[in-house]
Amino acid sequence: xxxxxxxxxxxxxxxxxxxxxxxxxxxxxxxxxxxxxxxxxxxxxxxxxxxxxxxxxxxxxxxxxxxxxxxxxxxxxxxxxxxxxxxxxxxxxxxxxxxxxxxxxxxxxxxxxxxxxxxxxxxxxxxxxxxxxxxxxxxxxxxxxxxxxxxxxxxxxxxxxxxxxxxxxxxxxxxxxxxxxxxxxxxxxxxxxxxxxxxxxxxxxxxxxxxxxxxxxxxxxxxxxxxxxxxxxxxxxxxxxxxxxxxxxxxxxxxxxxxxxxxxxxxxxxxxxxxxxxxxxxxxxxxxxxxxxxxxxxxxxxxxxxxxxxxxxxxxxxxxxxxxxxxxxxxxxxxxxxxxxxxxxxxxxxxxxxxxxxxxxxxx
Amino acid sequence: xxxxxxxxxxxxxxxxxxxxxxxxxxxxxxxxxxxxxxxxxxxxxxxxxxxxxxxxxxxxxxxxxxxxxxxxxxxxxxxxxxxxxxxxxxxxxxxxxxxxxxxxxxxxxxxxxxxxxxxxxxxxxxxxxxxxxxxxxxxxxxxxxxxxxxxxxxxxxxxxxxxxxxxxxxxxxxxxxxxxxxxxxxxxxxxxxxxxxxxxxxxxxxxxxxxxxxxxxxxxxxxxxxxxxxxxxxxxxxxxxxxxxxxxxxxxxxxxxxxxxxxxxxxxxxxxxxxxxxxxxxxxxxxxxxxxxxxxxxxxxxxxxxxxxxxxxxxxxxxxxxxxxxxxxxxxxxxxxxxxxxxxxxxxxxxxxxxxxxxxxxxx
DNA sequence: ACAGCCGTAGCAAGCGCTTTCTACAGGGCA
DNA sequence: TGCCCTGTAGAAAGCGCTTGCTACGGCTGT
Numbered sequence: 001x002x003x004x005x006x007x008x009x010x011x012x013x014x015x016x017x018x019x020x021x022x023x024x025x026x027x028x029x030x031x032x033x034x035x036x037x038x039x040x041x042x043x044x045x046x047x048x049x050x051x052x053x054x055x056x057x058x059x060x061x062x063x064x065x066x067x068x069x070x071x072x073x074x075x076x077x078x079x080x081x082x083x084x085x086x087x088x089x090x091x092x093x094x095x096x097x098x099x100x101x102x103x104x105x106x107x108x109x110x111x112x113x114x115x116x117x118x119x120x121x122x123x124x125x126x127x128x129x130x131x132x133x134x135x136x137x138x139x140x141x142x143x144x145x146x147x148x149x150x151x152x153x154x155x156x157x158x159x160x161x162x163x164x165x166x167x168x169x170x171x172x173x174x175x176x177x178x179x180x181x182x183x184x185x186x187x188x189x190x191x192x193x194x195x196x197x198x199x200x201x202x203x204x205x206x207x208x209x210x211x212x213x214x215x216x217x218x219x220x221x222x223x224x225x226x227x228x229x230x231x232x233x234x235x236x237x238x239x240x241x242x243x244x245x246x247x248x249x250x251x252x253x254x255x256x257x258x259x260x261x262x263x264x265x266x267x268x269x270x271x272x273x274x275x276x277x278x279x280x281x282x283x284x285x286x287x288x289x290x291x292x293x294x295x296x297x298x299x300x301x302x303x304x305x306x307x308x309x310x311x312x313x314x315x316x317x318x319x320x321x322x323x324x325x326x327x328x329x330x331x332x333x334x335x336x337x338x339x340x341x342x343x344x345x346x347x348x349x350x351x352x353x354x355x356x357x358x359x360x361x362x363x364x
Numbered sequence: 365x366x367x368x369x370x371x372x373x374x375x376x377x378x379x380x381x382x383x384x385x386x387x388x389x390x391x392x393x394x395x396x397x398x399x400x401x402x403x404x405x406x407x408x409x410x411x412x413x414x415x416x417x418x419x420x421x422x423x424x425x426x427x428x429x430x431x432x433x434x435x436x437x438x439x440x441x442x443x444x445x446x447x448x449x450x451x452x453x454x455x456x457x458x459x460x461x462x463x464x465x466x467x468x469x470x471x472x473x474x475x476x477x478x479x480x481x482x483x484x485x486x487x488x489x490x491x492x493x494x495x496x497x498x499x500x501x502x503x504x505x506x507x508x509x510x511x512x513x514x515x516x517x518x519x520x521x522x523x524x525x526x527x528x529x530x531x532x533x534x535x536x537x538x539x540x541x542x543x544x545x546x547x548x549x550x551x552x553x554x555x556x557x558x559x560x561x562x563x564x565x566x567x568x569x570x571x572x573x574x575x576x577x578x579x580x581x582x583x584x585x586x587x588x589x590x591x592x593x594x595x596x597x598x599x600x601x602x603x604x605x606x607x608x609x610x611x612x613x614x615x616x617x618x619x620x621x622x623x624x625x626x627x628x629x630x631x632x633x634x635x636x637x638x639x640x641x642x643x644x645x646x647x648x649x650x651x652x653x654x655x656x657x658x659x660x661x662x663x664x665x666x667x668x669x670x671x672x673x674x675x676x677x678x679x680x681x682x683x684x685x686x687x688x689x690x691x692x693x694x695x696x697x698x699x700x701x702x703x704x705x706x707x708x709x710x711x712x713x714x715x716x717x718x719x720x721x722x723x724x725x726x727x728x
Numbered sequence: 729a730c731a732g733c734c735g736t737a738g739c740a741a742g743c744g745c746t747t748t749c750t751a752c753a754g755g756g757c758a
Numbered sequence: 759t760g761c762c763c764t765g766t767a768g769a770a771a772g773c774g775c776t777t778g779c780t781a782c783g784g785c786t787g788t
Contacts, residue, residue, distance in 0.1 A: 002519055004744060015768045020746060027747090030766060045515070050487040051424060052744035054415035055773050062488075070447070070468065071440035080434040083470045087477065101484045103467030104434065106447045113451065120465045123414040124426075151409070155366060252671055281675040288677070307616055311645040313652070313677035368774060379738045384776060391777090394736065416774035419743050 003046045012040035054125060061100045063128045063334055064121040066114060070106040073306050078132050078162055078327030079104045085331030100127060111141040118148045128158040128334035134211030135164050146171060162330035165210050166345050175333045175340035177326050177348055181211055184319035184350030185218025188273060188301055191352055193226045195360045197271040201262035202245045203255055203283055205275035212275060215303060219273060250275060255282025263290055270298060270361035277302035277309045277318055295359035305353055314356035321350055367410045376404035387412065418489060425464045427698055428485040429494045430478060434470040437670050442496050442526055442691030443468045449695030464491060475505040482512045492522040492698035498575030499528050510535060526694035529574050530709050539697045539704040541690050541712055545575055548683035548714030549582025552637060552665055555716060557590045559724045561635040565626035566609045567619055567647055569639035576639060579667060583637060614639060619646025627654055634662060634725035641666035641673045641682055659723035669717055678720035685714055
């Protein structure tokens with residue numbers, strides 16, 4: 001049926017072993033022999049049998065990239081960047097070595113699917129796995145993930161976190177690139193406070209996610225530092241702070257509805273901070289829907305600085321995360337092309353981008 | 365080292381064959397035996413060796429989804445929908461059968477990478493491949509793709525096109541879901557014409573792509589039908605039509621720059637039609653940057669109706685493509701869960717969404 | 729009561745590669 | 759001239775699983 005190594009060997013009048021060695025380039029082969037083999041490969045249009053190869057060599061060239069939501073550019077940008085570092089040398093025809101199959105797997109934010117994908121990847125004996133985005137904080141799930149990653153790791157799979165905080169135990173993970181969500185959140189709210197805002201509504205992401213919590217903690221740090229809403233710490237916030245916080249998924253609809261809710265709870269809010277830019281878009285729509293102007297009546301801010309944010313009207317004040325750079329670095333780490341940061345953990349800075357959607361509150 | 369089928373067999377006191385049959389559920393096994401085996405699997409935390417399994421069975425559970433730009437929600441939405449249909453029954457723990465590993469591969473629009481991924485998938489003996497989005501029209505590349513797909517197909521891989529026109533020859537492809545880009549483009553321009561616009565700038569996508577061409581052809585059909593810019597057909601358009609068309613990649617920057625160019629070439633344009641919503645965002649920014657108001661001075665329209673379009677200010681008039689539905693259907697087709705449309709080709713309707721970014725031109 | 733089945737389980741032969749070990753031809757050196 | 763080393767190629771033993779075929783016990787049918 002399909003062409004096998006043996007067929008190529010026969011045509012090139014060498015042994016299968018030699019063909020294998022030519023293809024893998026990991027053993028000296030005389031130039032004339034190599035040419036003969038390569039010609040035979042071309043003539044027969046031979047394609048290596050991946051499973052057989054992986055079985056015999058006990059390794060595969062699959063690299064998995066797990067994302068929470070593939071339709072969200074936040075993940076798309078990171079995944080694309082990672083993939084570009086993994087997918088072999090440039091986009092050349094290169095039948096050369098390092099060719100890996102970088103694939104992205106969409107968990108939809110579901111812990112069960114995350115685990116399923118990890119198992120599938122383990123089954124394929126993946127060479128590396130990159131986990132992107134915030135993690136669920138449920139201890140049961142976290143333990144399951146840890147265990148799974150440990151097994152993957154000692155089967156030789158390299159594990160990299162990208163935009164995801166390190167595991168409590170550390171353990172199996174080769175490298176963690178974590179965004180400074182807390183710092184970014186803090187600086188964003190500081191900016192608002194410094195403009196004169198006091199009543200700031202916060203549209204948070206889904207509960208129990210590290211990203212959500214860190215950004216929210218940064219926000220509250222800034223609020224408290226400004227002497228607003230007294231003491232209290234992460235878990236026990238001042239009641240007014242709780243009242244001005246609404247949780248929801250990371251999508252525009254959630255931003256829209258949460259903002260309406262916020263405006264209802266306290267018609268006096270002068271600023272809305274959203275969990276991310278997509279949510280901020282929905283928030284902005286809700287604000288305008290109430291007949292309020294941005295930023296004159298209500299300031300709106302996002303997080304991530306996705307490409308569309310600069311084109312929003314008015315241009316969105318947000319926190320820039322170097323998604324592309326982080327994804328690319330994660331890809332290199334996964335390939336072993338870059339040495340991990342000291343301690344295996346790197347924190348990636350988040351930069352405040354002040355644009356036109358925030359301004360001082362209306363006096364009076 | 366790692367646990368093998370034989371280990372499980374030993375622990376369950378059965379033969380490896382029996383374990384395999386329990387796991388695959390394709391052969392009668394006594395209930396008591398099955399239980400024993402499953403317990404052993406759990407006890408040992410056994411995970412099937414995918415490559416070995418694929419080798420022996422001559423099939424794999426990999427399904428590849430090729431996209432042009434993973435950071436673009438246009439593709440993300442389709443890919444996510446397809447993946448959700450492929451990834452097994454719900455997100456359940458399901459160690460059940462149909463579990464496939466749906467993976468998305470980002471070609472970045474590069475023909476070479478597209479081919480590379482196809483080869484990699486062929487190497488893995490993928491169960492199915494879904495190709496999404498417009499295709500390059502270069503005959504050489506098209507022939508290469510056709511040949512590759514033919515080989516994949518007769519190695520048993522199911523091929524599905526989603527949002528991509530059928531191959532000239534038809535051939536290997538099991539099913540093609542094609543968007544009615546031409547019709548959508550036509551209706552969009554008809555809408556503008558009916559509002560009274562005559563000088564309409566067109567920011568087209570990259571050359572030599574089916575999507576670009578079809579949308580542009582639809583636009584020109586409408587222009588000619590309105591008696592504007594005389595005759596001429598697809599390839600030989602009226603010079604003025606050419607002058608009001610600028611090509612560029614599918615990103616906001618391209619939209620921005622192309623629009624500036626269009627405004628320079630003819631300061632009298634009263635409407636800008638963009639290749640897609642992302643480009644339209646950039647176009648809108650350029651229009652405003654020139655001190656012009658949307659839609660009072662210049663109308664702007666997009667294509668795709670991505671989620672953010674409704675939140676643009678003003679809300680974007682565009683053409684809605686049912687990306688999620690199409691992706692899901694493609695996923696089902698790839699899994700063989702749905703019978704292909706007659707002739708293997710289905711055209712998916714595109715619906716005009718009139719919103720606030722288009723209005724009659726200023727009289728005088 | 730015996731032949732024949734049906735329901736289960738095991739045997740063993742691969743699937744198409746990789747890789748260790750062995751073989752062999754030249755060439756350099758003493 | 760003879761020996762050993764280097765460079766190159768082949769033989770063959772798996773890698774861990776699937777599956778066609780065989781085996782065997784107990785039931786059914788007559």
